[in-house]
Amino acid sequence: MMTQVQSLISGAESNQISYVKEPTAGREPLKHLLIGTRTAVISTIHNLQVLGYADVGDWSQPMPTGNTGEVMSILSRQILIK
Numbered sequence: 001m002m003t004q005v006q007s008l009i010s011g012a013e014s015n016q017i018s019y020v021k022e023p024t025a026g027r028e029p030l031k032h033l034l035i036g037t038r039t040a041v042i043s044t045i046h047n048l049q050v051l052g053y054a055d056v057g058d059w060s061q062p063m064p065t066g067n068t069g070e071v072m073s074i075l076s077r078q079i080l081i082k
Contacts, residue, residue, distance in 0.1 A: 027078040035072045038062055045073065 032054075034041045045059050054075055062071035 024078065026081055028081050030077055030079045032075040032077075033072060034059075034074075035065060035070060037069055038071045041071055041073050 034044055036044075041062050045054075045056055048054050049056050054077070058077070059073045059075050062073045064070070065072050
């Protein structure tokens with residue numbers, strides 16, 4: 001499963017134009033990984049949008065993990081460090 005997670009992270013980083021690999025002043029990269037059923041992952045992504053945390057389009061498309069009925073999606077962003 002770790003290889004699949006690393007592959008997903010690499011793919012998400014190369015496909016997301018807004019992702020900055022080098023931290024900017026006071027900011028550091030952070031990756032969120034959701035793993036669960038397709039329904040649970042998509043529902044959580046939508047709930048996080050309702051809360052104003054991340055837009056649905058900021059997440060990678062759900063990808064199979066290799067476990068039956070399980071997918072994963074990643075969000076990469078820069079967070080402000082105080």
